[in-house]
Amino acid sequence: MNSPSVLPTCDEQVKMLYERLEGMSEAWSYAVIRPDLPTVPVVATAPQASQGLSRKSTLIHTSTSLPALPFHFNMESLLVGPWKTVALVVLVALAIRISFKPKRNLPPGPKGLPVLGNVFQLPKTQQFHRLTEWKEEFGMTFKLQSNPTFIIHVGPVFSLNLAGQTMVVLNSHKVAGDLLDRRSTIYSDRPRSGLIGVLSYDGSGSHLQSIYRFIMVGEILSRYLAIPFCGYGDLWRKMRKAAHEGLNIRASEVYQPLQEKEAAILVDNMLKDPNSWDDQLQRSAASTVLTAVYGMESIKSKDDPLVAQINDFGQRVTRAALPGAYLVEIFPVMRYLPEALAPWKKEGNEWFRKDTAMFKALLDEAHNKNAGQVKPSFVATLIERKSGQLSTTEAAWLAGQLFAAGFETTAGALTVFILAMRLYPNVMKRAQAEIDAVVGRDRLPTFEDRDHLPYIRAIVKEVLRWRPGVPLGVPRRAMKDDFYEGYFIPEGSLVMANIWAMNHDPAMFPDHDEFRPERFLDETGTVDVVPADTRNQGHFSFGFGRRICVGLNLANQALFIDIASLLWAANIEPAYDETGAEIIPSRTEFVDKGVVVVHSRPVSFKCNIVPRSEDVTAVLEVAKTKFTTIVSGVLLSYRQQEEEEE
Numbered sequence: 001m002n003s004p005s006v007l008p009t010c011d012e013q014v015k016m017l018y019e020r021l022e023g024m025s026e027a028w029s030y031a032v033i034r035p036d037l038p039t040v041p042v043v044a045t046a047p048q049a050s051q052g053l054s055r056k057s058t059l060i061h062t063s064t065s066l067p068a069l070p071f072h073f074n075m076e077s078l079l080v081g082p083w084k085t086v087a088l089v090v091l092v093a094l095a096i097r098i099s100f101k102p103k104r105n106l107p108p109g110p111k112g113l114p115v116l117g118n119v120f121q122l123p124k125t126q127q128f129h130r131l132t133e134w135k136e137e138f139g140m141t142f143k144l145q146s147n148p149t150f151i152i153h154v155g156p157v158f159s160l161n162l163a164g165q166t167m168v169v170l171n172s173h174k175v176a177g178d179l180l181d182r183r184s185t186i187y188s189d190r191p192r193s194g195l196i197g198v199l200s201y202d203g204s205g206s207h208l209q210s211i212y213r214f215i216m217v218g219e220i221l222s223r224y225l226a227i228p229f230c231g232y233g234d235l236w237r238k239m240r241k242a243a244h245e246g247l248n249i250r251a252s253e254v255y256q257p258l259q260e261k262e263a264a265i266l267v268d269n270m271l272k273d274p275n276s277w278d279d280q281l282q283r284s285a286a287s288t289v290l291t292a293v294y295g296m297e298s299i300k301s302k303d304d305p306l307v308a309q310i311n312d313f314g315q316r317v318t319r320a321a322l323p324g325a326y327l328v329e330i331f332p333v334m335r336y337l338p339e340a341l342a343p344w345k346k347e348g349n350e351w352f353r354k355d356t357a358m359f360k361a362l363l364d365e366a367h368n369k370n371a372g373q374v375k376p377s378f379v380a381t382l383i384e385r386k387s388g389q390l391s392t393t394e395a396a397w398l399a400g401q402l403f404a405a406g407f408e409t410t411a412g413a414l415t416v417f418i419l420a421m422r423l424y425p426n427v428m429k430r431a432q433a434e435i436d437a438v439v440g441r442d443r444l445p446t447f448e449d450r451d452h453l454p455y456i457r458a459i460v461k462e463v464l465r466w467r468p469g470v471p472l473g474v475p476r477r478a479m480k481d482d483f484y485e486g487y488f489i490p491e492g493s494l495v496m497a498n499i500w501a502m503n504h505d506p507a508m509f510p511d512h513d514e515f516r517p518e519r520f521l522d523e524t525g526t527v528d529v530v531p532a533d534t535r536n537q538g539h540f541s542f543g544f545g546r547r548i549c550v551g552l553n554l555a556n557q558a559l560f561i562d563i564a565s566l567l568w569a570a571n572i573e574p575a576y577d578e579t580g581a582e583i584i585p586s587r588t589e590f591v592d593k594g595v596v597v598v599h600s601r602p603v604s605f606k607c608n609i610v611p612r613s614e615d616v617t618a619v620l621e622v623a624k625t626k627f628t629t630i631v632s633g634v635l636l637s638y639r640q641q642e643e644e645e646e
């Protein structure tokens with residue numbers, strides 16, 4: 001190792017080192033006790049790094065409040081001259097301490113207040129932005145020029161202290177893959193009754209949100225029957241298996257005719273009432289998921305009583321999770337009170353009974369409707385296969401939760417698409433040219449065209465990457481103590497995947513904030529290019545590991561056919577205000593929906609949806625009726641195929 005030309009003398013080095021050691025953290029000291037290294041390079045790192053440097057990886061450390069030591073420190077020099085005894089004592093003491101008490105450094109993170117920790121540092125909405133800023137701040141990787149084998153990752157993981165609750169935030173796909181995929185036996189649980197969500201401060205200085213717990217929502221309102229929040233255990237396994245059977249890539253194909261029909265209805269409605277385009281997207285997403293899950297007829301309005309009823313459930317859950325909504329969240333022991341002394345508990349139990357009755361009625365109705373009919377639906381598959389031997393209550397909740405989990409996320413992604421078309425008209429033009437060349441103007445696109453529409457496939461990926469609907473994923477819970485890259489992740493930590501940061505990682509997605517579907521195609525524009533580690537999706541918006549979104553195939557299909565049909569039929573053009581100025585929608589404003597899991601979608605905006613040609617309506621009319629008759633045929637052939645395979 002080459003030393004800089006002007007070095008302090010040995011004694012000077014030791015003196016400086018000891019001056020620096022005084023009052024500094026232990027991590028500093030590790031640098032001194034790496035006897036396996038002939039010299040210890042000393043460089044400056046950011047102060048935050050100290051919190052996360054691990055025993056294994058720590059070679060170097062100093063504080064930015066002090067200038068970096070301008071030399072390479074020679075270990076031998078410690079052990080000569082009058083400092084010998086002192087140095088030996090220090091070394092032995094440190095060695096003993098480190099050997100007998102393994103250092104449990106949490107991942108680094110922003111410095112917080114005593115007791116409350118980082119509570120005040122999180123904004124009320126768009127927390128993913130703040131977390132991504134912290135990723136930049138703590139996202140450092142050090143590689144020693146002098147010794148490149150020693151790489152120190154200080155970054156892609158950081159931790160927050162939320163009034164005593166550790167939250168570990170994973171900011172790179174590598175870390176998320178290492179933990180959520182490859183250590184899925186530790187990280188597939190969801191938080192149960194404990195802190196959940198993000199504490200936040202509204203910035204005005206007046207309003208500290210209290211702690212979100214999960215007792216009312218998890219224990220009382222849903223009794224952990226809601227699969228997205230269900231703990232990692234037998235019930236979740238049974239539900240997940242059943243959901244997978246009905247929604248895996250092959251099984252999802254059976255819903256394609258339904259989705260084609262829904263797409264035709266969506267486009268028709270949007271052209272008839274362009275001002276209500278956002279409502280139409282929500283209606284259509286609700287309808288697609290309901291028809292796929294229960295085999296129902298299309299929903300006519302987004303205010304359909306059934307949609308309203310299920311939404312009501314969602315809102316109740318959201319309200320219950322709101323800070324301060326129930327005292328039991330602050331004094332968990334209250335959960336053991338009898339109903340007579342706890343009206344909130346009585347109310348919660350009552351709602352659980354009512355919601356269970358609603359989900360069961362939906363299940364029964366779907367069952368009866370489907371009896372003797374050939375109509376594809378998730379529920380039909382569930383009943384037919386008696387998947388995983390779920391009880392009726394469990395099956396009813398599972399189906400209801402698919403709707404709850406799938407409706408807003410899909411609607412939000414479609415809003416992102418409209419936003420992207422307004423902001424990137426060239427993308428729209430290129431997509432329409434592709435559709436016209438492949439499909440022509442006499443019919444709507446179908447799933448059979450999918451293989452020949454690479455640019456539309458790329459748009460679907462880019463929509464999900466650019467503005468992910470669940471930017472911080474759904475929280476996980478570490479089921480036991482774990483170490484990662486020398487960092488300690490204690491059992492019970494909330495573990496969040498910062499999907500936003502991963503989808504906007506400049507190393508993986510250059511010009512990440514631009515909407516550029518081309519990034520998913522090769523230079524010929526015909527072959528899909530999907531970055532490694534994205535499970536063939538091109539992004540991380542569906543989550544990770546065993547708890548990855550179970551409805552992703554249904555969602556990808558819905559987005560493909562809706563986008564292709566919309567672009568075939570309509571131009572998405574600017575709207576103008578009273579002064580005649582073009583209304584330019586915001587690319588950064590989002591509506592955060594929900595509390596426990598924050599869904600995020602662009603705020604609604606005005607635009608003009610205009611038919612591309614006069615004969616569009618006639619083609620749509622034909623399409624709407626044609627698809628209904630195809631549905632039964634497809635299901636029959638799917639079942640025949642399956643029987644043959646069995």
Ligand code: HEM
Nearest residue numbers: 228405406409410469470474542543544547549550551555
């Ligand atoms: C664009 C649309 C969608 C997005 C962006 C999305 C995103 C997500 C994410 C991020 C998770 C958490 C994964 C994790 O913990 O790592 C999730 C879970 C889930 N999603 Fe989706 N989702 C979408 C559509 C759907 C649809 C259409 C359905 C149902 C038909 C669905 C059903 C579920 C369920 C049941 C879970 C919980 C899985 C479990 O905990 O085992 N999602 N989704």
